[in-house]
Amino acid sequence: MMKWILVGLSRLVSGARARWVGCEPHPRQRIYFANHTSHLDTLVLWSALPPSLRPLTRPVAARDYWGATAPRRYLAERIFNAVLIDRVPADPLANPVAEMVQALGDRQSLIIFPEGTRSLTGEPGIFKSGLYHLARERSDVELVPVFMENLNRILPKGSILPVPLLGGVTIGAPIRLDAGEEKADFLARARGAVLGLRSA
């Protein structure tokens, strides 16, 4: 019930529906990686997936934000079944990548925002290395780039009031980590794959 209200709300505020330009919705294991400009990104991308894929797809989210208050925790844990990650681990031995690999299991997909934080300008920042490590550990999982459009205008960083413009979710063709590809090259290529969807 709560899920449907949220999905409806997300559609209403952002007008966003998924445009699958590079692949079809499919229950195979995937990591959807997207640019990050708004707190709405997680909700909108998750809502844009077909209902059958939503329970199989877990957003990776920052514990310091999504775990901070009871309502956020409720959304993260009960609705999205999010994987909460410490951006600044208290325990130096903690390994976020291992947590994500564990969350993938043998049937789950993930949504990640490799910039690690929301960009202020709408222009994606540098991708952090988590995506690279995930790609190395789980080469069997498809890496699917997603471009989130206009959400920074709907609910920008630092604002709590949304403006109901039309947003967009464009889902592109999967990429892979090539044999012997350097970390920096791969991350730049992944960022390019997301940006390439802007005009798709």
Place this chain on the structure above:
Amino acid sequence: MKTLIIPVILLGTLVPALAPVDGPARWLLEGVLVLLVVASVTGWVLSRRVTSERGRKTVENMNVRIRAWWFMAAVFGLALFIGRIGTTVLFGLISFLALREFITLTPTRPGDHQTLFWVFFVITPLQYYLVGMEWYGLAIIMIPVYAFLFIPIRSALQGDVKEFLERTAKVQWGLMVCVYCVSHAPMLLSLEIPGYGGQNEKLLFWFVLVAQLSDVLQWIWGKSLGRHKIAPLVSPNKTWEGFVGGVLSATAIGAALWWATPFTPVQAGAMALAITLMGFGGGLVMSAIKRDRGVKDYGAVIEGHGGVIDRIDSLCFAAPVFFHLTRYWFAA
């Protein structure tokens, strides 16, 4: 198949809604329904016949329009049923959706965010609230005076000076076209026209019908006879043949439907002429904006959303002019 399913569903809701309506209003509605059924069947037959890529596009475009008319007809059928307040709310929603498309297409900066929140959630509802409560004196100046002054003040407080004039001008313009102009259509329901009491929804219906028919007829004439383009850079579809044919035929139909209005046949023809000319102008201006922003349809801004502005551009420009002409010459 979509071409036929939607009409069938809408017909199912329209016919019962029509039951309590009689007299000229009923003839108008029935005429529109017959027209739409004919259009849908034609569209469906054509969609099965065409083979060329270009023909397919034209037919698809036509079928999109037909579906939009069905929707509008259903909305109006419903509006007749639920009265003035319901109609005002419906036009308010149309304004909201149109403004959303307009602002999405217009580059704004983070400094405009708070202003836009006011525009969508305070100014737009307030305008329709004023229309609904029939406070004519304030409804007619709220956006041109108070919103006009408020918007730059709110944006200036945000402290971002980059392209300040362009940004505030765009927001104000969007409000004027999508909200202020459109709100003149439901305002027709509040005019007190001697000898026409309690029949204003017919006038609104007639107005929307003439504005929409003018669009359609210009398109049909242009597709069949169009040779000489009026403004090829702005709108390659608009031709002199389509313009003249569409304006004349829509004016003739408007005059022929005089019995639904408070006008004589000649007056109805003159009003219809004003509506079609303004409608043509509206279509042209909104296309110029689209071309400048590099899109073909407002609905194509983000795929899967119907272009509300594409359907109401002529109505936006015609509504205030028709409202004031009627108010000045016919209202008490």
